[in-house]
Amino acid sequence: MHMSPLLRNILSAVVLAWITQPSALDAQLRRVVSKSVSASPASAALELSFSDDGVFELRLDRGTVFLDDEPLGPYRVGAELDRAWRALLSEAMTLENGALAERLAAWSPPAEIDGSDEALGRSIDQALKRAVETSVVLETESQDRSASMAQERRLVEVLVGSVRRLGALEEALEGLPGDYRIFVGEDFVIPEGTVVDQTLVMIDGTLRVEGEIGGDVVVVDGALEVSDSGVIRGQARIADARVLRNTGEIEGGIVDVLEEERDLEAELRDRLREEIRAEVRRDLRNEMRNEARMGSDDSFSIMSPVRPVIRAVGGVLEKLILVFVLGLVGAGFIAFAGENMDNIAETARRAPGRAAVVGFAGSFLLIPVWLLGLVALLVSIIGIPVAIAWAPLFPLAAALAFLLGYLAVARTAGEWLADSGLPWTGWIRKTNPIFTLVGGLLALCLAFMVGHLVSIIPFLGFFGGLLIALGVIVTILAFQIGFGSVLLTRGGRRREYQGAYDPDAAWEAAMSVDVDEDVGPGPTGGQDAHDA
Amino acid sequence: MRTMRSASLGLGRIHHAVAAMALLTALPMAGEAQSWRTVNMSRQLQGADEVRVFVEYAAGLFSIRSVDEGLLYRMNLEYDEERFEPIADFSGNRLRLGVESIRSGLKIDTDKAGELELELARGVPMDLDLRFGAVKADLDLGGLALTGLDLSTGASESVVDISEPNPSRMATARFEVGAAEFTARGLGNLNAEHIEIDAGVGSLTVGLDGRWARDGRVDIDMGLGALVLRVPEGLGVRLRKDSFLTSLDSEGLVKRGDVYESVDFDEAEHRVVIELDAAFGSVEVVWIR
Numbered sequence: 001m002h003m004s005p006l007l008r009n010i011l012s013a014v015v016l017a018w019i020t021q022p023s024a025l026d027a028q029l030r031r032v033v034s035k036s037v038s039a040s041p042a043s044a045a046l047e048l049s050f051s052d053d054g055v056f057e058l059r060l061d062r063g064t065v066f067l068d069d070e071p072l073g074p075y076r077v078g079a080e081l082d083r084a085w086r087a088l089l090s091e092a093m094t095l096e097n098g099a100l101a102e103r104l105a106a107w108s109p110p111a112e113i114d115g116s117d118e119a120l121g122r123s124i125d126q127a128l129k130r131a132v133e134t135s136v137v138l139e140t141e142s143q144d145r146s147a148s149m150a151q152e153r154r155l156v157e158v159l160v161g162s163v164r165r166l167g168a169l170e171e172a173l174e175g176l177p178g179d180y181r182i183f184v185g186e187d188f189v190i191p192e193g194t195v196v197d198q199t200l201v202m203i204d205g206t207l208r209v210e211g212e213i214g215g216d217v218v219v220v221d222g223a224l225e226v227s228d229s230g231v232i233r234g235q236a237r238i239a240d241a242r243v244l245r246n247t248g249e250i251e252g253g254i255v256d257v258l259e260e261e262r263d264l265e266a267e268l269r270d271r272l273r274e275e276i277r278a279e280v281r282r283d284l285r286n287e288m289r290n291e292a293r294m295g296s297d298d299s300f301s302i303m304s305p306v307r308p309v310i311r312a313v314g315g316v317l318e319k320l321i322l323v324f325v326l327g328l329v330g331a332g333f334i335a336f337a338g339e340n341m342d343n344i345a346e347t348a349r350r351a352p353g354r355a356a357v358v359g360f361a362g363s364f365l366l367i368p369v370w371l372l373g374l375v376a377l378l379v380s381i382i383g384i385p386v387a388i389a390w391a392p393l394f395p396l397a398a399a400l401a402f403l404l405g406y407l408a409v410a411r412t413a414g415e416w417l418a419d420s421g422l423p424w425t426g427w428i429r430k431t432n433p434i435f436t437l438v439g440g441l442l443a444l445c446l447a448f449m450v451g452h453l454v455s456i457i458p459f460l461g462f463f464g465g466l467l468i469a470l471g472v473i474v475t476i477l478a479f480q481i482g483f484g485s486v487l488l489t490r491g492g493r494r495r496e497y498q499g500a501y502d503p504d505a506a507w508e509a510a511m512s513v514d515v516d517e518d519v520g521p522g523p524t525g526g527q528d529a530h531d532a
Numbered sequence: 533m534r535t536m537r538s539a540s541l542g543l544g545r546i547h548h549a550v551a552a553m554a555l556l557t558a559l560p561m562a563g564e565a566q567s568w569r570t571v572n573m574s575r576q577l578q579g580a581d582e583v584r585v586f587v588e589y590a591a592g593l594f595s596i597r598s599v600d601e602g603l604l605y606r607m608n609l610e611y612d613e614e615r616f617e618p619i620a621d622f623s624g625n626r627l628r629l630g631v632e633s634i635r636s637g638l639k640i641d642t643d644k645a646g647e648l649e650l651e652l653a654r655g656v657p658m659d660l661d662l663r664f665g666a667v668k669a670d671l672d673l674g675g676l677a678l679t680g681l682d683l684s685t686g687a688s689e690s691v692v693d694i695s696e697p698n699p700s701r702m703a704t705a706r707f708e709v710g711a712a713e714f715t716a717r718g719l720g721n722l723n724a725e726h727i728e729i730d731a732g733v734g735s736l737t738v739g740l741d742g743r744w745a746r747d748g749r750v751d752i753d754m755g756l757g758a759l760v761l762r763v764p765e766g767l768g769v770r771l772r773k774d775s776f777l778t779s780l781d782s783e784g785l786v787k788r789g790d791v792y793e794s795v796d797f798d799e800a801e802h803r804v805v806i807e808l809d810a811a812f813g814s815v816e817v818v819w820i821r
Contacts, residue, residue: 031576032576033575033576033578034573034574034575034576034620034622035572035573035574036571036572036573036620037571037572037573038569038570038571038572038618039569039570039571040567040568040569040570040613041568092572093572093608096574096576096601096602096603097576097602459686
């Protein structure tokens with residue numbers, strides 16, 4: 001591989017420094033402003049942010065180690081390295097700022113790990129040290145060549161171990177003079193008031209410029225920050241690196257030496273993206289075509305926001321129509337079978353529990369009775385014509401019994417409401433069985449209607465569902481009590497409860513008036529009663 | 533220069549070490565077939581400007597207390613990572629914490645509930661806005677310098693304890709409670725001029741104990757439920773009730789016109805006027821020594 005003279009010099013300096021240096025620079029711990037430690041069976045991650053706005057993230061995730069979202073390499077899940085990392089994170093949970101930085105800097109991979117995990121362990125160790133330590137130039141030195149290494153062994157690895165980095169470095173150094181200073185694998189700050197008349201090369205670290213640099217700056221696989229007071233007289237050449245902040249002055253401008261390469265990559269990426277987009281578009285079109293074929297209307301439309309309102313109002317209207325229809329049917333029953341209905345309602349009022357038990361038992365026995373009757377009739381020749389009538393008429397009679405019972409329960413409920421004095425029940429006149437019937441039907445359907453209305457309100461769908469469930473329970477109970485009452489009174493033909501002498505009932509029977517409503521304290525009430 | 537801080541363990545550190553050991557035992561190891569994630573987040577305190585804190589939490593166990601270790605907050609969170617993701621966002625003077633749902637739908641997991649333990653900086657002026665849904669909450673707001681408090685909860689069992697006086701003065705503290713069992717203790721320590729409690733359905737216990745720095749007003753709006761007012765002896769209380777079908781056990785209160793007052797209302801050092809608007813339910817006044 002052809003190597004530029006500057007790169008050759010740098011490599012020589014690096015090796016020389018590795019052998020001979022102690023560093024002229026001191027490491028400091030960065031101030032940790034926030035931390036996040038997270039762990040699940042699949043991954044364990046540490047995120048830090050520092051007072052200089054720097055961030056650090058290292059996670060072991062489903063068999064791969066990621067450093068700042070870049071994969072470092074695969075690790076063995078559940079093995080020593082994984083366990084050691086999780087143990088470190090457990091400690092990190094209890095530590096903050098300085099103590100946390102110290103602990104992270106002091107961490108080293110366990111001795112027991114081997115194979116590829118060993119190298120990864122070292123990389124994690126170095127990444128942690130680089131993250132929490134920073135170096136500050138303490139004095140401006142006149143040496144032509146200097147190098148600082150937080151981890152000396154890392155130095156050669158950084159440059160030689162990555163062909164990509166070496167290539168990027170060569171591109172960045174092309175044409176630069178030979179007077180330079182190198183920083184490898186750690187962060188550096190050129191403090192305010194400091195003047196450095198050299199070219200600075202930063203590899204795999206962050207260079208923060210608060211002072212003045214007379215030459216150029218080369219950053220490879222790292223980051224550059226130029227603060228308000230920072231000045232770079234030459235160019236800032238970046239290769240595979242980021243400019244985190246540039247509020248200072250870079251006279252020679254920023255040159256991205258890998259721009260061409262990246263343009264090529266971007267072109268390839270765009271082409272790939274376009275192909276994927278076309279593929280997705282094609283799939284989507286097919287899916288929409290299929291949906292349209294199946295007549296699905298679940299897609300969003302302008303009506304979407306008002307759909308719950310329409311649905312709720314529709315539900316309430318449906319119940320009101322049902323009340324109206326049942327009211328008409330009930331009126332028919334009252335007109336043509338009023339006494340039967342009275343007896344059923346009386347039983348439902350006096351013994352709802354007993355009626356419910358009988359109703360439930362009767363409901364369970366309906367199908368066996370129907371089948372047994374059918375079989376019994378079919379076994380005899382005379383019974384066959386009766387069986388033909390039995391098959392449809394028995395279910396019809398049962399349905400009528402349920403309906404009659406339900407209406408009788410509704411009427412009882414209406415009478416109770418008329419006596420209750422609750423708000424909005426004043427219109428239910430006990431003297432008018434139609435009013436009590438309709439009032440009762442509305443009461444029995446109330447939970448459904450409120451449930452529908454509550455469902456309109458966002459997030460209250462659950463309560464709407466609860467109310468509708470309550471309505472279902474009330475309806476089932478009403479049907480069972482009603483059916484039981486029908487059975488107990490033999491369809492209302494037998495008065496189940498003669499009861500003790502009830503003066504109000506006797507008065508009502510004698511005068512055909514409602515004592516509660518019409519017998520007032522004054523003479524007017526009495527007059528009304530007579531008029532009625 | 534490399535700093536070499538001593539690693540001395542104070543009592544607080546020991547406390548957290550014990551907590552961390554507990555977390556460590558719960559720290560999920562690879563191979564477990566669960567999607568639960570444990571997260572520990574914290575942020576250093578930088579400056580003492582007022583911070584507006586928003587906390588959102590949908591379901592699970594939730595606790596708050598104060599912390600005094602140079603931290604703005606510390607949050608321990610356990611959540612189902614398939615359904616939620618943590619929020620920890622600090623920008624300007626706004627701090628947003630909690631979890632947010634990343635998938636719609638209702639999943640009822642009877643085996644395990646998520647948990648959020650939050651510690652907030654003691655003494656830093658803070659306008660606190662808490663919103664949670666089906667949550668069992670244990671909030672100790674003692675030691676926090678609250679300049680505002682807004683708590684909104686859905687179907688939950690919540691205990692709010694202001695165990696120490698609030699050093700900051702607060703204009704209004706609001707509690708909006710849905711279908712819940714809600715207990716507030718030490719409301720006198722809130723240092724609030726006005727406390728509003730809006731409760732839907734449930735059981736409500738309002739403790740007016742604590743150190744009242746001035747006269748206060750408490751508005752309670754209750755739909756359906758039972759309210760227990762725990763009043764310390766010596767605090768002057770005037771209760772005005774506007775209710776539909778609500779019984780009142782006003783032991784220790786004397787009816788004067790359309791209000792009920794404690795016997796020593798006129799002589800009391802601090803007086804609290806309670807405006808109660810309740811639809812259905814019961815109200816009981818319990819005196820505490």
